[in-house]
Amino acid sequence: MLFKKIGRYEIDENPNFVARVLVLSLPAAFVFIMLVVLNLLTPYWAIVSYGMIVIFNMIFLLPVSSELQQLKNYINELAKGETSKDFNASVSGLEAREIAEAVNSAHKFWLYKTDALESQVMSDTAVLDTLPDPILMIDRSGNILGANLSAREFLGNNITNNNIENVFSANNFINAANRVLKKESESENLIFYVSRKKDKHAEQKVYAHIKQLPWFSKGRTVAVISLYDLTKAVKIEKMQSDFVANASHELRTPLSIISGFIETLQTTAKDDEQAREYFLKIMADQAEFMSELIENLLSLSRIELTQDEKPSEMINLPEVVEEVIQAMSLKASDKNMRLVTEMPEKLPKINADHQQVRQLIQNLVDNAVKYGLSPSDITISLKEVEKIPASKSFNVADGKAVAVSVNNKGAKVSREDLMRLTERFYRMQEHKDLNIKGTGLGLSIAKQIIIRHHGNLTVNSTNYDGTTFTVYLPCEIK
Ligand SMILES: Nc1ncnc2c1ncn2[C@@H]1O[C@H](COP(=O)(O)OP(=O)(O)OP(=O)(O)O)[C@@H](O)[C@H]1O
Ligand SMILES: [Mg+2]
Incomplete structure (x- = not known):
């Protein structure tokens, strides 16, 4: 207690301090004993001198010991991840300062490495997420350690940390995965059925490639499973x-x-x-x-x-409509029908394939003549729109577009028929019964042309207004 406080340092903070001072002072004690034995010093002066050496050691050793203690605490905090700052307490001892500097530069290096590793992991994850097919990473016991975006969408968002046996029920898949995990085979390829989390009743045909990674360590990814959904291919x-x-x-x-x-x-x-x-x-x-x-x-x-080819021409739609009217007017007048146009004075040109767009509009006008009420007018109207309505099944272009509507009078087309009109060879029963000739391909051709142009098609039908097919074609295709 006598030395409990010396300056700002607390002896209690460091329980080994007294022992260390005594050990450090031992050689001096030995020298004083020898001097007393040789009668060169009286025991009184020997004790006084030894006491002074002990006090001297205490004064010089105590600050260094305290600084080392602070450094030790800092390193412990670093190790536990409780701090991310540098060690910045002022240290006076030369050795302590050098150690502090070494610890700080090790810390900087470690921070740099961690940053580099984190950004690498993030970019690897982003790359995996861009892949269109599901990918799973599994550990030695078959636990899913990672899944890319496509896998999470396919199998459910919370599949990570689940065992493959809980996610997949197909025995042939589980057995193949186990063969790879037990190193009985390097890779396995198979086709199996997956019931999707989103839609439990629908089974999907999937091709799987299970591949062992070149290293094998506990708790790490030891195999990668890539899946390829065959349902679409089977459908096609x-x-x-x-x-x-x-x-x-x-x-x-x-x-x-x-x-x-x-x-x-x-x-x-x-x-x-x-x-x-x-x-x-x-x-x-x-x-x-x-x-x-x-x-x-x-x-x-x-x-x-031509489906993946971007059209190269810029075309004027009123001119195309005029060409169609010339080609169709005779057929229309044979049925006592008139072809009427409604269009603004100015319309932007569109990026399209002239011949295909003419075929598309002609198919719609041909249908209006064949299936419309006779006598009546067929109205072809053009207008500029800000945006093409979105489609569930194909991509539509962004930005301005021109809408071409072809309306004919006549009985309402039922909802069930409307949904199927663009199917290949689909023809409404009543028109077959009336013996109206047709191949059932005109609207599927129209649809393919629209898809190529990243446009869209809508159909409205009521008893009062008749049937209107509206085609949206973008001004610009990127
Ligand atoms: N304007 C319309 N009004 C009522 N029904 C229509 C109209 N347009 C098409 N349909 C119905 O949709 C079916 C499919 O049309 P689509 O143009 O694909 O083939 P099609 O006219 O029968 O044959 P094609 O055009 O090859 O000669 C038609 O058979 C008809 O039943
Ligand atoms: Mg037709």
């Missing part, structure tokens, strides 16, 4: 085979009618002049229908080929 495959089946069916019908009549003309109606004329007329109609169908099929595939 089905659409393609349906398309081929539909196209051959549509071609087979007129072909069988033509062959049937040829046979009749060769046999029973061989000498029947009147029947021959009648049959030849039907055969010519069927042949024309076949060539229309083939032309439309070719047209569809030609448009599909």
Whole structure:
């Protein structure tokens, strides 16, 4: 207690301090004992001198010890992550100062490394999140340590920290993953079914690639699972085979009618002049229908080929509408219909493929003539709009656009029919019953052209206003 306070330092802060001072003073004690034994110093002066040395040591050692204690506390705080600042207490001892400087530069280096590591991890995560397919990182026990954005969207936001056995139920997938985790195989590829978190009832066909990473350590990612959703590919495959089946069916019908009549003309109606004329007329109609169908099929595939090409022309829509009117006016007047236009004086040009846009508007006007009320007017109107309405199934361009509407009078088209009008080969039953000719491809061609131009199509139908198809085409395609 005598030395409890010396200057600003507290002895109690450092319990080893007294012991250290005594140890440091031991050689002096030994020298004084020798001097007393050799009778060169009296015990009294030996004790006084030793006491002075102890006090001297205390005065010089105490500040250094306290500074080292502060440094020790600071390093402990650093180790526990309780501080991120530099050690900035003023230290007077030379050694303590040097140690403090060394600790500070180690701390700076560590901060720099941590920053670099954090930004690397962040950019790696961002890169993984841009990948379109789901990716999962798993540890030795099959726990999901990481999942990219696509995996979280596909399997649910909280899949990390779950075991793959709780996320996937397909045994073939779990067994394959275990083979990789047990190092029985380096990688596995398989197809399995996943029931999605969002939609528990729908199973999705998925291709999985499970790959062991080159190193193996506890608690770390030891394997990566990449998934590829095959549902879309299966759907496209089905659409393609349906398309081929539909196209051959549509071609087979007129072909069988033509062959049937040829046979009749060769046999029973061989000498029947009147029947021959009648049959030849039907055969010519069927042949024309076949060539229309083939032309439309070719047209569809030609448009599909240009699907990723940005149109290079800037076109004037009123001019295109004029061309369509010239081509269609005869057909319209045959049905006692008039083609009327409504357009502002000035309209911006649009970035589009002239020939395709003419085909698109012509298909809409052709439908209006075929399915509209006779006699009545068909109105083709043009106007500039600020924005194209969004579409759920394809991307539409941003910015200004021109809207082309084709309206015909007539009975309302039901909601169910409206939803299916752009499907390939879809035709409304009532029009088939009325024997109105058509391949059922005109609107699917129109849709493909619109998708290529990043535009949109809307259809409205009421008993009072009739049916209006509105096509939005952007002024600029980026
Ligand atoms: N303006 C319209 N009013 C009422 N129904 C329409 C209209 N336009 C299209 N439809 C219906 O949509 C179906 C599909 O039209 P689409 O243009 O794709 O084929 P199509 O006219 O039958 O044949 P194509 O155009 O190839 O000669 C038509 O058969 C018809 O039933
Ligand atoms: Mg049509």
